[in-house]
Amino acid sequence: MPGLLKNRIVTAKPDPSTRTIALTWEDGSETAYDLSAAIAQGGVFAALHDPAIFSALAIGPRGRSLRWPGDVDIDADAIWFDAHPQDNPFTKPAAAE
Numbered sequence: 001m002p003g004l005l006k007n008r009i010v011t012a013k014p015d016p017s018t019r020t021i022a023l024t025w026e027d028g029s030e031t032a033y034d035l036s037a038a039i040a041q042g043g044v045f046a047a048l049h050d051p052a053i054f055s056a057l058a059i060g061p062r063g064r065s066l067r068w069p070g071d072v073d074i075d076a077d078a079i080w081f082d083a084h085p086q087d088n089p090f091t092k093p094a095a096a097e
Helices: 036-041 043-049 051-055 076-083
Strands: 009-015 020-025 030-034 065-068 072-075
Touching (some): 009 065, 030 076, 036 043, 043 051, 065 076, 072 076
Antiparallel strands (some): 009 020, 020 030, 065 072
């Protein structure tokens, strides 16, 4: 279980038809990241509705993010914790006293 600031993306394969990205992480695990809801909401992700822009995905420096043209990016930790909520140190319930 990678921790905060230790999640690194090795490969990212976008599928513009489903608005998902197949990811491989440094620890060898694989996840699929679905951006369809974020794209539908608009805002900063609205540009990704265009299949050409969605396909122009790049992995950021040191595997710490996903990036698209137009300064659209997503942090690797945010993606990891979305797929693995049990690992998120900010959402774990407090221990009983």
